[in-house]
Amino acid sequence: MMDYLVKATLYDGMVRAYAAVSTHSIEEARKRQDSWATTTAALGRTMTSTVLMGAMLKGENKLTVKVEGNGPIGQIVTDANAKGEVRGYVSNPHVDFELNEKGKLDVKRAVGTEGSLSVVKDLGLKDYFTGSVPLVSGEISEDFTYYFALSEQTPSAVGTGVLINPDHSVLAAGGFIVQLMPGATEEMIDQLEKDINDFPAVSSLIEEGKSPEEILQILFKGEKINYLETLPIQFSCECSKERIGRAIKGLGEAEIKDMIEKDKGAEATCHFCNEIYTFTEEDLEEMIK
Secondary structure, eight states: OOOOOOOEGGGGTEEEEEEEHHHHHHHHHHHHHTHHHHHHHHHHHHHHHHHHHHHHSSOOEEEEEEESSSSTEEEEEEETTSSEEEOOOOEEEOOOOEEEEEEEOOOHHHHHHEEEEEEEEOOSSSSOEEEEEESSSSSSHHHHHHHHHHHHHEEEEEEEEEETTTOOOOOEEEEEEEOOOOOOOOHHHHHHHHHHHOOOOOHHHHHOOOOHHHHHHHHTOOOOOEEEEEEEEEEEEOOOOOHHHHHHHTHHHHHHHHHHHHEEEEEETTTTTOEEEEEEEHHHHHHHH
């Protein structure tokens, strides 16, 4: 199954729902980061949540998420836009642990339980929208749920999961976000809480071959779902030699001359996709001109 997400509404528009299968995109990020199992799970949960949030945007809008915990993987940074394009990296991809007491990858230990989750949205306006909350668990899904409640004042439930093969490749990845709109009744809220508490692990459903539509059908137990849009998901990095060149040029003439004299050129690696860009002495001299 190719990666994609669906947008839907229920209960006459009082509930918004998003669901995604993101297996191939997370696997692409894993290969580029050379991440180990627990780190891949943390990165995959964050990327899936981010691409689902991106689906809430319009046009050329985009967002960046940073998870900065006190665990050994350091910072997680992910980007997504309204087109289903997503990318991400971690500061230290080579972190792995034994399974936790529940028999699952110990994401909390890798991320840490102290720190922050911040979201910066580029909505095409003069200023960016920025929201930040403390980490509440380090399990990622609960932290995004807390972010929506506190920073965006939107009661939400976020569920994401990543299953890893013995060779550390990604077996299944995906997730959902359910949000309550103004007008939702207490009865509706109680029913949604029950449905979500009874819901199986989303990664297990994806391993079984369930689609985003089927995930929502299982979650909402036969309620009428109004599907609004289907959006393909893919790992996509917007880096290029031109972009990196502009960044080097921005360092100024003295810094570029120092690169020429000491290193006889320059080399830069993209954090997200690990592509290496090489600049010769002639390239750097042209920048100075």
